[in-house]
Amino acid sequence: MAKNLTKRSEDYSKWYNELVLQADLAENSGVRGCMVIKPYGFSIWEKMQAELDRMFKETGHQNAYFPLFIPKSYFSKEASHVDGFAKECAVVTHYRLKDDGEGGVVVDPDAKLEEELIVRPTSETIIWDTYRKWIQSYRDLPLLINQWANVVRWEMRTRLFLRTTEFLWQEGHTAHATKKEAIEETEQMLDIYADFAERYMAIPVVKGLKTESERFAGALETYCIEALMQDGKALQAGTSHFLGQNFAKAFDVKFTAKDGKQDFVWASSWGVSTRLMGALIMTHSDDNGLVLPPNLAPDQVVIVPIYRSDEQFDLVSKVAKEVMSELRAKGVRVKFDNRDTHKPGWKFNEYELKGVPVRLAIGPRDVENGTLELARRDTLTKETVSRDEVSGIVVALMDEIQKNLYKKAQNHRTENTSEVSTYDEFKEVLKTKGGFIYAHWDGTNETEEKVKNETKATIRCIPLDAKDEDGECMVTGKPSKRKVLFAKAY
Amino acid sequence: MAKNLTKRSEDYSKWYNELVLQADLAENSGVRGCMVIKPYGFSIWEKMQAELDRMFKETGHQNAYFPLFIPKSYFSKEASHVDGFAKECAVVTHYRLKDDGEGGVVVDPDAKLEEELIVRPTSETIIWDTYRKWIQSYRDLPLLINQWANVVRWEMRTRLFLRTTEFLWQEGHTAHATKKEAIEETEQMLDIYADFAERYMAIPVVKGLKTESERFAGALETYCIEALMQDGKALQAGTSHFLGQNFAKAFDVKFTAKDGKQDFVWASSWGVSTRLMGALIMTHSDDNGLVLPPNLAPDQVVIVPIYRSDEQFDLVSKVAKEVMSELRAKGVRVKFDNRDTHKPGWKFNEYELKGVPVRLAIGPRDVENGTLELARRDTLTKETVSRDEVSGIVVALMDEIQKNLYKKAQNHRTENTSEVSTYDEFKEVLKTKGGFIYAHWDGTNETEEKVKNETKATIRCIPLDAKDEDGECMVTGKPSKRKVLFAKAY
Numbered sequence: 006m007a008k009n010l011t012k013r014s015e016d017y018s019k020w021y022n023e024l025v026l027q028a029d030l031a032e033n034s035g036v037r038g039c040m041v042i043k044p045y046g047f048s049i050w051e052k053m054q055a056e057l058d059r060m061f062k063e064t065g066h067q068n069a070y071f072p073l074f075i076p077k078s079y080f081s082k083e084a085s086h087v088d089g090f091a092k093e094c095a096v097v098t099h100y101r102l103k104d105d106g107e108g109g110v111v112v113d114p115d116a117k118l119e120e121e122l123i124v125r126p127t128s129e130t131i132i133w134d135t136y137r138k139w140i141q142s143y144r145d146l147p148l149l150i151n152q153w154a155n156v157v158r159w160e161m162r163t164r165l166f167l168r169t170t171e172f173l174w175q176e177g178h179t180a181h182a183t184k185k186e187a188i189e190e191t192e193q194m195l196d197i198y199a200d201f202a203e204r205y206m207a208i209p210v211v212k213g214l215k216t217e218s219e220r221f222a223g224a225l226e227t228y229c230i231e232a233l234m235q236d237g238k239a240l241q242a243g244t245s246h247f248l249g250q251n252f253a254k255a256f257d258v259k260f261t262a263k264d265g266k267q268d269f270v271w272a273s274s275w276g277v278s279t280r281l282m283g284a285l286i287m288t289h290s291d292d293n294g295l296v297l298p299p300n301l302a303p304d305q306v307v308i309v310p311i312y313r314s315d316e317q318f319d320l321v322s323k324v325a326k327e328v329m330s331e332l333r334a335k336g337v338r339v340k341f342d343n344r345d346t347h348k349p350g351w352k353f354n355e356y357e358l359k360g361v362p363v364r365l366a367i368g369p370r371d372v373e374n375g376t377l378e379l380a381r382r383d384t385l386t387k388e389t390v391s392r393d394e395v396s397g398i399v400v401a402l403m404d405e406i407q408k409n410l411y412k413k414a415q416n417h418r419t420e421n422t423s424e425v426s427t428y429d430e431f432k433e434v435l436k437t438k439g440g441f442i443y444a445h446w447d448g449t450n451e452t453e454e455k456v457k458n459e460t461k462a463t464i465r466c467i468p469l470d471a472k473d474e475d476g477e478c479m480v481t482g483k484p485s486k487r488k489v490l491f492a493k494a495y
Numbered sequence: 496m497a498k499n500l501t502k503r504s505e506d507y508s509k510w511y512n513e514l515v516l517q518a519d520l521a522e523n524s525g526v527r528g529c530m531v532i533k534p535y536g537f538s539i540w541e542k543m544q545a546e547l548d549r550m551f552k553e554t555g556h557q558n559a560y561f562p563l564f565i566p567k568s569y570f571s572k573e574a575s576h577v578d579g580f581a582k583e584c585a586v587v588t589h590y591r592l593k594d595d596g597e598g599g600v601v602v603d604p605d606a607k608l609e610e611e612l613i614v615r616p617t618s619e620t621i622i623w624d625t626y627r628k629w630i631q632s633y634r635d636l637p638l639l640i641n642q643w644a645n646v647v648r649w650e651m652r653t654r655l656f657l658r659t660t661e662f663l664w665q666e667g668h669t670a671h672a673t674k675k676e677a678i679e680e681t682e683q684m685l686d687i688y689a690d691f692a693e694r695y696m697a698i699p700v701v702k703g704l705k706t707e708s709e710r711f712a713g714a715l716e717t718y719c720i721e722a723l724m725q726d727g728k729a730l731q732a733g734t735s736h737f738l739g740q741n742f743a744k745a746f747d748v749k750f751t752a753k754d755g756k757q758d759f760v761w762a763s764s765w766g767v768s769t770r771l772m773g774a775l776i777m778t779h780s781d782d783n784g785l786v787l788p789p790n791l792a793p794d795q796v797v798i799v800p801i802y803r804s805d806e807q808f809d810l811v812s813k814v815a816k817e818v819m820s821e822l823r824a825k826g827v828r829v830k831f832d833n834r835d836t837h838k839p840g841w842k843f844n845e846y847e848l849k850g851v852p853v854r855l856a857i858g859p860r861d862v863e864n865g866t867l868e869l870a871r872r873d874t875l876t877k878e879t880v881s882r883d884e885v886s887g888i889v890v891a892l893m894d895e896i897q898k899n900l901y902k903k904a905q906n907h908r909t910e911n912t913s914e915v916s917t918y919d920e921f922k923e924v925l926k927t928k929g930g931f932i933y934a935h936w937d938g939t940n941e942t943e944e945k946v947k948n949e950t951k952a953t954i955r956c957i958p959l960d961a962k963d964e965d966g967e968c969m970v971t972g973k974p975s976k977r978k979v980l981f982a983k984a985y
Contacts, residue, residue, distance in 0.1 A: 039562035072529035099586040100649040109571045159590040
């Protein structure tokens with residue numbers, strides 16, 4: 006594998022694309038806009054899935070599976086939903102091909118569907134059509150369901166992980182007896198996403214509410230977490246929607262309360278996707294390649310043997326395997342790369358590119374001295390450590406590296422967060438450093454739209470922890486109660 | 496939940512359908528032929544997935560993800576594959592809808608795809624198109640990849656789990672330097688499927704080879720495992736295909752060997768699907784509902800409190816929780832159903848219907864006596880056990896029930912396996928008891944087809960452990976070297 010990565014400072018976007026390919030995370034497929042997630046990339050996604058799934062189950066959610074296809078008419082039942090989603094979708098119109106008489110196949114015109122099927126861009130409609138059958142009484146509530154699935158949104162410009170026609174995600178869909186409970190659920194799931202981002206991905210996030218124009222199609226409120234990438238652009242990393250009774254009304258889902266009264270149920274939906282892989286890559290990685298937080302690294306430690314003869318190989322392998330056993334016993338994920346098809350230098354590059362948090366190298370001299378060479382991926386530093394102490398050191402390092410990555414990301418965000426009072430100042434900051442910009446806004450769609458058209462920056466969210474403070478909208482001078490968060494975004 | 500299950504002896508097919516619905520496993524959706532897998536059904540599938548995934552990884556396989564869509568032209572590249580698969584498929588022809596001006600949406604004729612996309616019925620073509628980029632040298636081999644995914648095959652007559660338009664499955668796709676290695680892989684995966692069926696699902700299976708007419712479209716050999724259901728029909732529970740160099744040639748996947756020579760790579764593919772749920776249900780369940788083997792039961796034990804007052808509830812809950820902790824500490828999956836919305840009798844029915852292997856009930860009298868009531872789902876027997884011994888007893892029961900279910904299934908199979916010499920005998924057995932029937936066959940498509948047309952029985956497989964013995968085809972009298980396995984099948 007040739008290591009030949011463009012520098013971030015030269016061309017951030019090119020750096021990202023090359024990194025995704027060279028670290029064996031994903032690649033484009035022969036199908037427009039659809040990616041292949043390669044085994045290494047997928048193993049990171051599996052780690053994310055496992056942790057999120059555990060967090061969902063600990064909070065009482067169950068997994069289920071709903072159909073890939075949604076009848077076209079379902080979309081028309083919730084007016085704003087159809088505008089937001091049904092239009093840029095893959096449409097199945099036929100169910101059979103036939104021979105074209107020349108060795109190929111053509112669509113069989115006799116196999117046309119009476120009603121076209123949409124490949125799900127999100128599953129509210131098919132799920133709420135099902136919930137009508139599942140919910141009759143308050144005893145059936147709350148209904149707390151999650152689905153891990155693939156979805157399709159026909160994107161014109163795609164980028165690996167960040168925006169692809171097909172992507173993998175989870176979508177939670179819950180039903181509740183009261184508005185209060187539904188909002189609590191919406192907020193709980195936002196907290197879980199934020200917690201996951203911070204503790205596993207080592208990414209600090211801002212929790213907030215979307216403005217009306219950025220809300221999920223069919224939601225009364227959209228909560229989100231926003232992260233800042235190294236190039237000063239924001240990335241929306243997860244959303245949680247309070248759907249009110251919109252879908253219950255569209256699909257006629259009512260329940261009988263304890264007191265015998267009937268009412269429509271209250272709903273939330275929430276999701277994160279393989280886009281998180283993009284956030285993970287762009288937050289921590291450097292000009293040498295991927296940098297992975299230990300909590301999500303498929304291999305937390307790799308051991309590379311250094312040898313010139315079979316005898317030396319046996320000698321170092323023995324120690325390497327002992328160290329591997331010790332580390333595994335302590336719960337560390339270790340790989341011993343004993344392949345003789347590649348040289349140590351090649352392996353060093355490979356694991357640097359792939360972001361393995363700690364690399365241990367051991368040669369005959371190390372065996373003699375009772376040492377190993379330990380290299381940290383996050384700081385790119387090396388040190389010689391004692392054979393007897395190595396497993397304790399590595400275990401402690403897992404925690405330290407995890408924290409260091411978070412801190413680095415947090416420092417970067419602090420350095421790249423500005424507060425401005427005037428629109429000129431806003432434009433100046435956007436031009437010179439980008440990043441998160443807090444500013445007063447008058448709360449209107451018009452102003453939001455104007456800023457977007459003139460600067461390409463959007464309101465990422467109205468932060469949940471924003472202080473109440475009287476101020477004036479940086480654009481119109483109209484009164485504002487709190488600052489909101491602007492940024493250019495992915 | 497009303498328990499009102501048709502008896503197997505009355506109408507086996509109706510019993511199955513009712514059981515799937517009443518035990519909350521799955522239901523039909525608003526989309527023709529597509530099912531909704533309900534949370535309880537999905538939790539059993541998750542257990543299957545987890546064990547299989549572990550077994551795949553232990554044998555060196557990695558997961559990845561390939562696109563849902565396959566360009567139509569890919570199918571034409573492997574001649575027999577297109578015949579077998581591309582024809583009964585969902586075809587995406589458009590990528591946009593638009594308003595119809597009456598509140599609905601219609602397909603936008605301006606958004607027609609240049610080349611139609613097929614929703615994957617299986618992924619050989621898209622994967623081998625990708626492998627061309629991944630494989631250059633012997634160093635890249637073997638390539639051992641698995642994918643968990645949804646696939647779509649346009650079925651005309653569907654049944655929950657057994658035959659649905661969309662289903663979930665895993666598909667392994669491997670590439671090897673030699674024919675020998677590819678065949679070894681194919682056989683290894685068959686063994687893993689058989690092992691999983693026997694040790695986890697408690698289903699004895701016959702391992703064998705498919706006849707030419709039943710082979711996977713594009714394979715040189717298809718290996719399978721066949722199980723016998725309670726109604727005397729066979730169910731194919733998993734297949735593993737030796738693909739030779741067919742897909743490598745169709746997609747031009749060559750590698751350079753150590754000696755510098757170029758050759759096409761050798762391939763296998765293998766899969767099991769949510770159909771296994773059907774096999775699990777039909778093998779063990781009875782007229783009272785689902786019966787689950789402990790190794791796959793989401794809840795292995797349920798504890799039901801019996802009480803008339805809050806005071807009694809507190810009293811029995813205390814012991815119930817202690818027992819739950821003890822069992823959990825021993826690795827048993829226990830649920831304490833302390834809901835006050837349902838009566839004990841309702842709960843007893845519910846868990847019987849859902850196949851929970853062991854039910855413990857505890858009332859105030861039990862607390863006094865230092866006992867609990869233990870009910871086994873497999874034998875429908877009850878006994879009083881000592882509070883102090885209960886966790887040891889339950890742990891031992893997990894193993895005993897697992898073995899008992901396997902043994903019962905094995906006995907049923909033995910009783911319903913026949914060997915016949917003549918075609919008349921064959922037809923008689925088929926009419927009177929069904930089941931597995933071993934008979935000599937002359938090895939021709941014609942004879943196989945004749946038997947199928949006249950009796951609806953098919954050759955399930957040529958068993959791998961079939962003894963070499965000279966005989967005469969039961970239909971034509973032509974020479975045969977070994978008996979093959981016939982049955983009517985799902």
